[in-house]
Amino acid sequence: METLQGIWAAVLGAASLAPLATFGVVLVAYLAYRQRDRADRRDQWWKRAQWAIDAALDGGDPQRRLAGLKVLVQLIGSDLATAEDADLMSALAVGIRDEEGSSRRGAAVPLPIQGQIVAEADRLVRAAGAKARP
Numbered sequence: 001m002e003t004l005q006g007i008w009a010a011v012l013g014a015a016s017l018a019p020l021a022t023f024g025v026v027l028v029a030y031l032a033y034r035q036r037d038r039a040d041r042r043d044q045w046w047k048r049a050q051w052a053i054d055a056a057l058d059g060g061d062p063q064r065r066l067a068g069l070k071v072l073v074q075l076i077g078s079d080l081a082t083a084e085d086a087d088l089m090s091a092l093a094v095g096i097r098d099e100e101g102s103s104r105r106g107a108a109v110p111l112p113i114q115g116q117i118v119a120e121a122d123r124l125v126r127a128a129g130a131k132a133r134p
Contacts, residue, residue, distance in 0.1 A: 038080075045080040056096060062113045069096065069120035076127045083132045090128035097121035 052075060055068025075081060076089050100118050 042080050045075065045078060049075050049085070053092065056092065062110070062117065065096070066113060066117050066120060069093070069117065069124055073120065073124050073127050076124065076131055081131055086128040086131035090125050090132070093121040093124035093128065097125070 048071065052068045052071035055064045056072060058064045058068065072089055072092070076086055081089075097118050100114050100121065
């Protein structure tokens with residue numbers, strides 16, 4: 001009889017821990033969901049960044065280059081962008097700005113568009129600098 005009472009006491013003790021165990025399982029599931037959601041969002045951010053980088057480096061199409069830089073300015077402001085991303089974008093923008101400002105580009109790009117590209121590259125450098133300094 002004492003054995004039965006001991007078993008019953010153990011069952012009641014375990015039953016009283018069930019809500020705590022359920023809370024633990026829900027908490028772990030929620031944290032896993034948040035981590036997966038952030039990883040998925042970061043993956044989509046990076047796909048957009050890759051497109052924008054390719055566009056910004058397109059020397060044959062100044063309009064596409066300008067569009068790529070504008071997208072990069074927006075992307076670097078995202079909470080998904082890291083300090084390393086900001087460093088990459090800044091280096092990219094400085095390279096584009098220097099290339100557009102030099103005589104290497106020649107008359108291939110109309111001056112108004114060339115000025116817009118340089119201005120967007122400057123905006124990207126400033127935005128990346130703000131992101132890298134928090």
